[in-house]
Amino acid sequence: MFLKLKTATAAIALSAMGSAAFAADLVINFDDLNPGPKKGFEDAVAQFKAENPDINVVVNINDREAHKTAIRNFLTADAPDVTSWYPGNRMAPFVDAGLFQPVDDVWEENGFNEDLAAIKPTMSRDGKIWGVPYSYYQWGIYYRKDIFDLLELEEPQTWDELLAACGKMKANGVTPFTIGTKFLWTAAGVFDYLNLRTNGYDVHNALTAGEIKYTDDRIRATFANWETLINECGFVDNHASMSWQDAIAPFANGDAAMYVMGNFSVDGYKNAGLTEDQIDFMPFPTIDASIPGAEEAPADAFFIPANAKNVEDAKKFLAFVARPDVQTQWNKTIGQLPINSKADISDDKFIQEGFALLNGAAGLAQFFDRDAPAAMAKAGMEGFQEFMLDPSKVDAILTRLDTVQEEVYK
C-alpha cells in the first residue's frame, strides 16, 4: 500500500511538474487543449521522438488562457526547455526581461532566413531572432456566396466596388457586415485592415511602435474611411453586446453578408449550418492602389527560455518544427497555414486562398493587440469600439489615445 502510494505520488509529480528532469529530458510547454491543435502538436512530438530516440520528451499542455498567466511564473521559477508563445510585441516583455534566449544560430544553420523570410521581422527584436514559428492563418473578408450570387455581385477588388456592393445589399435588406465587438479585438481587425489599405504596412508598424500619433493625418484618414464604411456599408446592430461567435448568427441567417475575420472562424460557420458552397473568402479590397497589399497573419511560435536546462535538444526541436514536412503535416491537422515557404498545404479552399494571399503579401502584420503593447492595445481597442458606436466622437477618442500613447511608450 505504502509503496503503491509512493509510486503514484512520484508519477503525479513527474507528469504534473515535469521538473524532475534528467540529462536528456526535453520539457515542452504547449498552450492549446482544443482537439485539433492538441493533436497537431502531439503528432509532431511523436514524430520528433521517433527521430530522436535518445531524447526523453516531456510535454505539459495547458489551456490557452491559463498558459498566458502561467508563463509569467514558470519562465523564472521552473522553466521548460521550450515553450509556445506569440511573436511581435507579445514576446517583447519577456525578451526585455531577459527571459528568452536568442536563436539566431538555429535560423542560420537551417536556412530559415530564406524559408521563413516573411515572418523574420516579427520574430526579431533588438537585432536578434527569438523563436521559430510553426503556424499562422490569414485574415480577410468571409462572405455569403449565395447572397452575392442572388444579388449578382462579384468579389469587390477596390474600395468603390465594395461601397457599391454594400449599397446593393442594403437596398435588398441585407446588412453588409456582421461583427461582435463585446471582446473588443474584432474591431481591431477592421481597423488594421483599413489602416493597412489606407496607409500601408510601415504606418501600421510605426503606429503600433508608438512612432506616429493617433491624431496624425494618416490615421485620421483611416478613421475617415472607417466612417464611410459605417455609413455606406454598416455593421449589424447591437454588435457591442455580441462575441465573435454570437455575430455568426446573423451571418448564418442571411441577415448579414460579410465578416472581417481570421480563418479560425470557418469552423464556426460550418457549425452554424453553412456549407462550403455558401461561404467564400476574399482579401480586403484595395483602398489606395499605390500601396502594396499587406495582410494580417498572426503566427504561433516556439521559444527557448533563458533558464532552459537542455538548450541543445531544445534547438533541435525548434529546427524540427520549422521543417517543411513537419509544418505541412501539422498545419493540415489544425487547418492553418505553414510558414515555411517549402511546405505544402491542404486542399481546403480557404487554406489555398490564404496561402496565395499571404505569399503575395508585401508585409505580415501580427494584429493590433500583438503588435502594440498591452496597455496601448486595450485603450486602442476600446477607442475602436467607441468609434463604431458613435463615429462623431473621433476627435476625443484620438486625443485620448495620444495621451495613452505618450504614457505607454515613454
Add this chain to the structure above:
Amino acid sequence: MTDAVQHPQAAPSWLKRNKLAVAPWIFLIPALIFFAIYVVIPIFESLWLSLYEWNGLYGPDGESTAEWVGFANYAKLWDDPNFWTSLRNNIAWLILYMLAVPLGLFIALFLNQTVTGMRFYKSMFFFPFVISQVVVGLIFGWFYNPDFGVVGTVWKAIFCEETTNILGNVTFTCSRPAPDILSSPEWATYGIIAAGLWPQIAYCMILYLTGLNNVAADQIEAARLDGAKGWKMLWYVVVPQLKPATFIAVVVTVIGALRSFDMIAIMTQGGPFGSTNVLSHYMYEVAISEYGERYGYGSSVATVLFGIMLFFISYFLWRMYQDEKGGR
C-alpha cells in the same frame, strides 16, 4: 484575581498563573498566522508595490524587474479618465445599492405573515441570494439581450414585424432598434446594478425576517391601544426595534457595493469602452487581465479602493464599539 488565591505549596509556574490570559491567544495563533500571510502582509505589499512600475515579471535570476517611481502612479490616476469613470460608477453602486435595504424591509414585512405555503414563498424570495453572483450575471445578461432576451422579445412584439430576408429566412425589421442596455455607455451600469440588487434585496430581506421575529409583541400591542397604525406604527414602533438588523443590512450592502466585481466581469467586462468599470474591476483589468501587466498601477487603484473601504469599515467598527460600550 490569581493574586488573591494563595497556594501554600510551591509557587505556580508563570503559564499556570496566566492561563486565562494566554489561552485565547494560543487558540488564535493559527488564525492570526494565516490572516497575516493572506491578508495583512499582502495589504502592505500592495501599498509598497503601488510605488513601483512593474510588469509582473522576474528576470532569469529571479530579480524583480520593478522600478521605483514614487507617487507617479497616483499622479497618473489623477489624469486617468478611466479611473474617474470607475470611481463614479462605484459611487453609483453605493447609492443605488442602498435601495436593497428598504426594499428588503418591505418584502420582509410582506412575507412576515402566516399564510399557507409561506415557507415556500420565503424560500423563493431568498433564492437569488443562494445562487452564485456569476449565475445571476449570466441570467440578467440574457434577460437584457436585444436579440433573444426577454427585453428583445418584448420589444419585437411591440415594435417589430416579422419578415423574410433575401434568403427566405425569418428575420425582424423594427421601427426602432431594440434597446441594448449592456452596450450603452449611459445605461449599462444601471443595468448591472439592477441585476446586483436582486440577490442583495434577498439578503436584506432575510436579515429583516429574523429581526421581525424579535419584535416585542407587547410593544406592538401597546402602540395599537394608543391608536398607532400603518406608516406611523412602522416608523415609530417597528423600525426602531429593527435597528440591529438595519445596521447589519447597511454594512453588508455597503461592502457588497464596493466589492462588486463578478457581475461586471460576467456581464460587460467593464465595457463598453470602460464605462461600466468599478475600481475593483479596473484594478483587475490594469494589473492581472490579458491587456494589463501594470502591477504597480493596479496596486495604486487597489490602494484607493482600500482607503474607501477602510473609511466605511472604521466607521462601522466604531459604531459597533460605541453600541457595545453603551451596554446593550
